[in-house]
Amino acid sequence: TEVVGPGVTPVVITATSDVQGNYSLDRVPAGTRYTLTCTAPSFGESTPLNYPVPNPNDPNAGQRDQLVVAAKTYTGFDFRMKPEPGSATGRVVKDESPAEGIAGAVVTATLGGQTVTAITDATGNFSFNSNNTPPNGLDPGTWSVVATAPGRSPNSPPSTLTIVTGQNSEPDPNPIRLRAIPPGVVSGLVTNSANNQPLAGVLVQIRDAANNLIAKNDGQIPKTLFSEEMQGEPVTVIACASDTEESHLVADKIIELKKKYNNQFSDFAILYRTNAQSRSFEDAFRKKNIPYRIYGGLSFYQRKEIKDLIAYLKLTVNPRDNEAIKRIINFPVRGIGKTTIDKVEELAHAGIRCMWDVLCDTELLKAHFNAGVISRLERFVAMIKLYTDLSQKTDAGDFVKYVLDSVKLLEEYEKESKIEFETRKQNIEEMINSVYEFTDSFREESGADRVPVSEYLQNVSLMTDADKGDKDNAPRVSLMTVHSAKGLEFDCVFIVGAEKELFPLYLNSMYPADVEEERRLFYVALTRAQRHAVITHCAVRMRWGSFSPSSPSSFIKELGDKYLNVEKELRRNDLFSPQPFPRKKTAFPESFPVVSPRNFKPVRSKAENTNSGEIPELVPGMVVEHERFGRGTVISVSGIAPDTKAQIEFEHSGLKNLLLKFAKINIISSN
Structure with missing residues (x-):
């Protein structure tokens, strides 16, 4: 083909090779530059192996892809044609009846020094084509094909696959069959390392639970996790009555295993799906003096959204808390800027008084601020005074919900990224749960008709003070999300909250791809354990202050089943009615109407009631089940109905003195 400028039709001279492959291009005009190419059916386009430039004075002499023709004969312009690759499909099945397809089998094809692989799909089909074999398919020839799959022997002798140049081979009617490998035997001697004496009754198991789980993912890259440690134990599964019992049970289990195996607290990790789940474990660990740390995050009561809401509560109990005022006076935004706040603080210091006194001094405000600023400050003061009045008449749980709704905190957080908002909302929900959990316990033990928010704040103060003291480098239990645990290993791992809508997370349980990602996370969690893995789930879990039934993940x-040790049998989800404890009905004012942000449950005050009007008749020695504290034994009963009290020793929550007209208890056995 003649090399010419744009817009000019080039001269094209062609020739066809003979039976020996020889060709000759005759009558080629001299003095013109040409390119040489060769094409053939089922072969790719080719250029000559040698492209000499006969005229060294030609300005394009350095171009090895062009030929300047003079009045002479040129020889040696040979072409080596590369056949176009082909493709092929096939199937790998079990060598048994029925011959089901094997998913995830690795199919390897070899030809000379070339090796290509393909993975079978869910039905056992595989394909070698331009998408998975270099350069664009299989070269022509007879390939040797071997398939492998976990638990099955490779096909022997290898199958053959004939590829014709540029053609797609028909599917092989005879699939590759793989036989199951017969069960093997692993034997050895178990002895006591201290005296080399044989030990009887010791469980020796090759644990494959994690592999069994991840194999359920269709998109999984085939792999098998193995350990050099031959001795192992099943994964322990424990069902709990509630998230309260779950946290106390885990704390007791850590103490038990630490003593049994001479572990350090740093050998234990608690893995949860959402960051908000740390709260109940932090509370339980503080009560049982178990040192802990939040890996890759903050302690629950140190998180921004929790400190924001607590600041509102503190101000209702003590309006003279300057730090609380500075934190929330303009959050959410009320048009009270930093200059105004600094001026209020300056006036407070000058008069040796608190910022609240300045905000309530109308004459002082008029002397230093314009009418617009004064109006905004007065509205803030009126709001706090209303909250203070309500806090003295309202049960803490309903009051906190009202404050959260009326100041529109969730709507403010919703302005952030979706992930950040979901995390903050989950933490806020957990704080609501903590308030109701505290008020229910306080009411059961004290018989108080109303639990003020001041009691809850006093409890939180003790917890946050404990956080401030944890600065040493002593071994600690690690609390973290599963995402944070990647790459880490611990002697014992607790995977908590293994329930539907929590793990897998409800946001990701609608689509198969999302469920597979959740399954991968569960696999990550399980494989963090070096010796012991414990999974816990609850029959009921508190959500926005009310108990809801839960099902195991x-x-x-x-x-x-063969890899599990179910330590506690699953409880029926209807063991307890998922209703909150008796709570006073609260009438909220209309001056600050409750506004329910999207995806948030509004305040629903519950009418006062008792446990179906009946007080359980308990006697010492009875085994009972409590909605939050779990199973326990009655130690003593005192008082006259309706003020009867029972002292109950719970397995994991310790000794409790409960007023029976408020306590939700089922009798399990009478001795």
């Missing part, structure tokens, strides 16, 4: 069943 589907991932637990997927691990395989």
